[in-house]
Amino acid sequence: MTIYDISEKAGVSIATVSRVLNGSSSVSDKTKKKVLDVIQQCGYTPNAFARGLGLNTMKTIGIMCADSSDLYLAKGIYHIEQKLRSNGYDSILCCTGYGLDTKAASINLLITKKVDGIILVGSNFIYETEEENRYIIDAAKQVPLMLLNADLDAPNVYSVMSDDYTSMYNAALKMIRSGVKDILYFYNSTSYSGIRKLAGYRAAMEEKHLLSDERLVQFYPGSHEDVCAMIGHLKGLQESGLVFHGVIASDDTLALAALKYARNMHYRVPEEFSVLGYNNSMLAVCCDPELTSIDNKLETLCQHLITTLMGVLGGNEMPKKTIFSGEIIERGTTR
Amino acid sequence: MTIYDISEKAGVSIATVSRVLNGSSSVSDKTKKKVLDVIQQCGYTPNAFARGLGLNTMKTIGIMCADSSDLYLAKGIYHIEQKLRSNGYDSILCCTGYGLDTKAASINLLITKKVDGIILVGSNFIYETEEENRYIIDAAKQVPLMLLNADLDAPNVYSVMSDDYTSMYNAALKMIRSGVKDILYFYNSTSYSGIRKLAGYRAAMEEKHLLSDERLVQFYPGSHEDVCAMIGHLKGLQESGLVFHGVIASDDTLALAALKYARNMHYRVPEEFSVLGYNNSMLAVCCDPELTSIDNKLETLCQHLITTLMGVLGGNEMPKKTIFSGEIIERGTTR
DNA sequence: CCTTGTCCATAAATGCTTTCATAGTATCCT
DNA sequence: AGGATACTATGAAAGCATTTATGGACAAGG
Numbered sequence: 001m002t003i004y005d006i007s008e009k010a011g012v013s014i015a016t017v018s019r020v021l022n023g024s025s026s027v028s029d030k031t032k033k034k035v036l037d038v039i040q041q042c043g044y045t046p047n048a049f050a051r052g053l054g055l056n057t058m059k060t061i062g063i064m065c066a067d068s069s070d071l072y073l074a075k076g077i078y079h080i081e082q083k084l085r086s087n088g089y090d091s092i093l094c095c096t097g098y099g100l101d102t103k104a105a106s107i108n109l110l111i112t113k114k115v116d117g118i119i120l121v122g123s124n125f126i127y128e129t130e131e132e133n134r135y136i137i138d139a140a141k142q143v144p145l146m147l148l149n150a151d152l153d154a155p156n157v158y159s160v161m162s163d164d165y166t167s168m169y170n171a172a173l174k175m176i177r178s179g180v181k182d183i184l185y186f187y188n189s190t191s192y193s194g195i196r197k198l199a200g201y202r203a204a205m206e207e208k209h210l211l212s213d214e215r216l217v218q219f220y221p222g223s224h225e226d227v228c229a230m231i232g233h234l235k236g237l238q239e240s241g242l243v244f245h246g247v248i249a250s251d252d253t254l255a256l257a258a259l260k261y262a263r264n265m266h267y268r269v270p271e272e273f274s275v276l277g278y279n280n281s282m283l284a285v286c287c288d289p290e291l292t293s294i295d296n297k298l299e300t301l302c303q304h305l306i307t308t309l310m311g312v313l314g315g316n317e318m319p320k321k322t323i324f325s326g327e328i329i330e331r332g333t334t335r
Numbered sequence: 336m337t338i339y340d341i342s343e344k345a346g347v348s349i350a351t352v353s354r355v356l357n358g359s360s361s362v363s364d365k366t367k368k369k370v371l372d373v374i375q376q377c378g379y380t381p382n383a384f385a386r387g388l389g390l391n392t393m394k395t396i397g398i399m400c401a402d403s404s405d406l407y408l409a410k411g412i413y414h415i416e417q418k419l420r421s422n423g424y425d426s427i428l429c430c431t432g433y434g435l436d437t438k439a440a441s442i443n444l445l446i447t448k449k450v451d452g453i454i455l456v457g458s459n460f461i462y463e464t465e466e467e468n469r470y471i472i473d474a475a476k477q478v479p480l481m482l483l484n485a486d487l488d489a490p491n492v493y494s495v496m497s498d499d500y501t502s503m504y505n506a507a508l509k510m511i512r513s514g515v516k517d518i519l520y521f522y523n524s525t526s527y528s529g530i531r532k533l534a535g536y537r538a539a540m541e542e543k544h545l546l547s548d549e550r551l552v553q554f555y556p557g558s559h560e561d562v563c564a565m566i567g568h569l570k571g572l573q574e575s576g577l578v579f580h581g582v583i584a585s586d587d588t589l590a591l592a593a594l595k596y597a598r599n600m601h602y603r604v605p606e607e608f609s610v611l612g613y614n615n616s617m618l619a620v621c622c623d624p625e626l627t628s629i630d631n632k633l634e635t636l637c638q639h640l641i642t643t644l645m646g647v648l649g650g651n652e653m654p655k656k657t658i659f660s661g662e663i664i665e666r667g668t669t670r
Numbered sequence: 671c672c673t674t675g676t677c678c679a680t681a682a683a684t685g686c687t688t689t690c691a692t693a694g695t696a697t698c699c700t
Numbered sequence: 701a702g703g704a705t706a707c708t709a710t711g712a713a714a715g716c717a718t719t720t721a722t723g724g725a726c727a728a729g730g
Contacts, residue, residue, distance in 0.1 A: 002684090003685065004685080012711085013710065014686080014711090015688080015710070015712080016710060018686070025708095026707095026708060026709065028708080045447050046686065047684085047685050048387075048447060048449045049387035049449060049685080050388050050687090052388075053384040053387075053388050053685080053687090053716050053718085054685080054686045054687035055686085055687065056384070058384070060427070063428070068403070068409060068412055071617075074404045081403065081428055092395070092426065093412075093416055093426050093427070095413055095420075112380050114382070225617050227617070227620050253617075256621050263623055282562070282588075283618075285562050285563065286591050286618055286621055286622060287622060288595055288598055288623070337716085347678075348679045348680075349679090350678070350680080350681095351677085356718095361676065361677065362677075363676085381717075386718055388684050388718065388719090389720085390684095390719070391684080
């Protein structure tokens, strides 16, 4: 069943059928109805490949993320997929893992597949050197690139992000003011936003002259989901003689581990031990006491990202970089 | 840059270039090298749409799920995407929500987009009546359909699932034997696997003549993530006079709510109150004590599903239905 | 000299979009 | 009223970048 069959049955040319289908230019009501009737009756749908060939687009956006099963990334993907769909776009998903080579391979694959744009979900796509970010800069020569929670200054790449630095700075200051002096910073990612968060913590601590021991800044290198290993990491620190009565984590999972560590050490939370998470994920309300966490308005970010992308695809001038501020959601692990 | 440019530069016909690209039939080494060199030099990649038009496939599989941010579904999607990719297929993602109409719309959209197959992730796609399942049966006339954790007997649909009934039956029996008599079943989905799980619980309870009160089977109708509301639901039951000292949940989130409820009621867990979850998600190790949960070998299921799909696409006869057994992962909420 | 097989070019097919051309009709000006 | 002008509706045909069927040229073997 092709456009030719329809045109024949309706007694018009294929051009007219195409026009009816796309509403591109004027067709008389009578002709339109006749064509529509035949289409309806035959249950005809245009061949997507031929359509793609003609239009040079299939209205598809590539979504890349390191790991779609990560709680936070999964939420992001969900919102993005929904909003793309409501704009008439499909999304092809690419879980790249955390290696640079697979990321580069995936981005090229998406371009080969002729997506109209690519969204990079999560800050782990951005590296420190331009050399490493080359794969993004190059890709952006072909299609618009959108960065969620990251930032890269290059042509045709757009960033939408949360002000992690300020959120963390404020949150750290708040915890300090609440009376906790020895606050450990616990993070597991040196991605763009990871660095920014750490900087916020650092600024607050140094401002109050509390960063007495560099060991208070702790990088956790293990699996993102292995809560036991995280607890082990903290235990190790404690056994090595480091004293801390608060933990600010770059992520709710790490915060949760800190909370379990605190219970394990028989600290009363939050009276003797404070914990702050990041992302305000469902984990935050799953523990007891519930986790104070920083909400970075993921849905808002996604909404804005899609709006920007649609603008770019529509040929409009759009802002290269948009920053939203986060919010501390106070629950039971801080005072 | 088209195949014509390459053929011209290499001094061969476009057919030869295509043969080199696809290795379909014999090309002399000399010619092959010449063509490959030109391709390399020009950085040529074939146009995906034209290729799709010629081959009538773009090696793409549609993945449908109700909500990709659901912890369990997200894991499934992740595994499926990975395994598809390693088989040379891309995945287009469709988050449908839980309504029948949007599911039907999505499945048709995927077919229009000419995917080679569709994977339905999660049992919520299967309804009780054939009428409601019509959208799947019809879709399967166009492309092979794969069901993860569900079952439907129809041409061209294949099921890979965990034996939820037996898992639940065994787990319930185990909890009964451990001394808990008044076990509440807490579920939030009447999907295919939801029904099967409930049946397993029921069988065990009835076998021991313990299902004295129908209120022990409790459906929670609210949001899948709202732990507070779940706790509220349990509190309501308790206040209405229902006594229970164990909860078997159809899902780790519900189990977690039950655990928090128990703490709230100052029950000692597991001495005075037992909780059993399902899915063995990361939530299970995030709480304290950690949740005993049923692991249904998601990755194995996904692996098998993809193997089956690849077989079907390769034109092989494949099993219509495969069932794996689950496993109880004992942790701190049962004795 | 005929057959067989290898290598490759020509041409058709894939199913759509879009430009260009044209016939017909309506509007406007004198 | 008559012609110029403009606009609407439509068809013909030219892409778009591949794959594949067909068959021709040539070399080797009997």
